[in-house]
Amino acid sequence: MEQYYCKIKTEKMMLKQNTCSNWSYAKKILIEDADKYNLCINKPVHLKAIKDIFTSTKKVNNGFMRELWLATNKQSSILWKAINQKIQLQSNYVGIEHKFGYWESEEDAAIKSLNENGMYIFKKKIDIQIVKKLLEDISQETVRPSNSMQQIIDVNEKAGSIINTQQSEYIRWHFDNHIFDRIKNLSNLAKEPSLVKIAKNYLGTDPICTNKQAWISKGKRINDINECSSAAQMYHFDYDSFNFLKVMIYFSDVCLESGPHTYMSTTHKPFTTDKIRARIAPYGRYNDYVIYELFDKSNEVQICGKAGTVILVDTSGFHKGQILREGRTRIMAQIEFVDCGLHFGHKEDVTKQKRE
Numbered sequence: 001m002e003q004y005y006c007k008i009k010t011e012k013m014m015l016k017q018n019t020c021s022n023w024s025y026a027k028k029i030l031i032e033d034a035d036k037y038n039l040c041i042n043k044p045v046h047l048k049a050i051k052d053i054f055t056s057t058k059k060v061n062n063g064f065m066r067e068l069w070l071a072t073n074k075q076s077s078i079l080w081k082a083i084n085q086k087i088q089l090q091s092n093y094v095g096i097e098h099k100f101g102y103w104e105s106e107e108d109a110a111i112k113s114l115n116e117n118g119m120y121i122f123k124k125k126i127d128i129q130i131v132k133k134l135l136e137d138i139s140q141e142t143v144r145p146s147n148s149m150q151q152i153i154d155v156n157e158k159a160g161s162i163i164n165t166q167q168s169e170y171i172r173w174h175f176d177n178h179i180f181d182r183i184k185n186l187s188n189l190a191k192e193p194s195l196v197k198i199a200k201n202y203l204g205t206d207p208i209c210t211n212k213q214a215w216i217s218k219g220k221r222i223n224d225i226n227e228c229s230s231a232a233q234m235y236h237f238d239y240d241s242f243n244f245l246k247v248m249i250y251f252s253d254v255c256l257e258s259g260p261h262t263y264m265s266t267t268h269k270p271f272t273t274d275k276i277r278a279r280i281a282p283y284g285r286y287n288d289y290v291i292y293e294l295f296d297k298s299n300e301v302q303i304c305g306k307a308g309t310v311i312l313v314d315t316s317g318f319h320k321g322q323i324l325r326e327g328r329t330r331i332m333a334q335i336e337f338v339d340c341g342l343h344f345g346h347k348e349d350v351t352k353q354k355r356e
């Protein structure tokens with residue numbers, strides 16, 4: 001197949017302000033000045049698209065970014081990270097003065113493991129008293145289920161009663177995302193200096209926190225494949241920005257039966273064979289056997305841990321929530337950091353969407 005090469009070189013420049021005109025300037029330089037990066041692109045439409053992306057300030061189409069990312073075997077994201085490291089775009093998202101202070105000594109290990117494996121499990125857990133108080137607080141909140149079409153159903157239940165029930169009609173119950181504003185320790189977690197620092201280092205730019213969610217997963221006796229798929233209980237990858245990082249926090253003890261978050265370690269890296277590239281589509285869910293055929297099963301990590309366990313995951317790698325055993329419950333929150341700059345396709349607040 002004919003190959004097109006889009007060569008883009010970065011120039012040593014520092015932008016002090018992250019303004020629109022700076023953006024245009026940065027992108028103009030990147031597209032004009034070419035010799036450092038080679039993006040091997042199969043289709044002329046991709047070549048045109050990457051030029052358009054670097055020369056426009058418009059919101060970027062997520063579907064297309066996914067295609068481009070696969071077509072370039074992830075070079076589009078690697079390039080963007082390198083660019084960001086050079087131009088040092090700044091966001092005003094910073095950590096707060098109050099800090100839990102748990103993870104300072106693990107920052108280097110976390111960054112190393114993220115780069116190598118795509119994930120890191122903090123050794124230090126959130127203090128159990130804080131977790132208990134958080135659980136008490138979120139139990140008073142309302143949750144709503146999502147169905148097999150990823151739509152929120154207009155059924156309001158008290159979180160406490162869903163947590164305690166053995167028989168749940170739905171497998172995923174969403175908290176209103178504003179609990180992060182109402183519950184101080186949750187909003188503090190999203191501004192924890194260590195987490196912001198790790199995100200900054202990993203993403204190569206000031207991070208922005210775009211997406212905060214919390215949900216309850218439940219185990220049912222009979223599992224509907226569509227509902228499991230929609231609840232992210234089948235392998236998939238996310239692509240919420242060129243580079244992004246998720247922080248996952250367990251509020252309940254998670255064992256193999258209660259739906260451990262499951263990650264295929266190292267799959268955040270470019271794919272190593274054409275066979276893998278041929279099988280992976282921009283969107284979709286994958287059966288386990290497909291993933292095991294493409295990647296080494298011994299790299300699969302089922303992340304179990306006590307309540308208070310905090311995990312960092314680059315979910316551009318393959319991951320899923322494990323299906324829970326009947327009657328089991330998992331409660332977790334997720335905070336997402338994306339790289340500074342272009343915005344595209346992070347998950348919307350699904351609970352809010354329905355209400356509007």
Ligand SMILES: O=C(O)CCC(=O)C(=O)O
Pocket residue numbers: 217231232238260261262319320321322
């Ligand atoms: O529930 C989990 O552990 C996975 C969640 C997930 O992958 C998602 O929401 O996209």
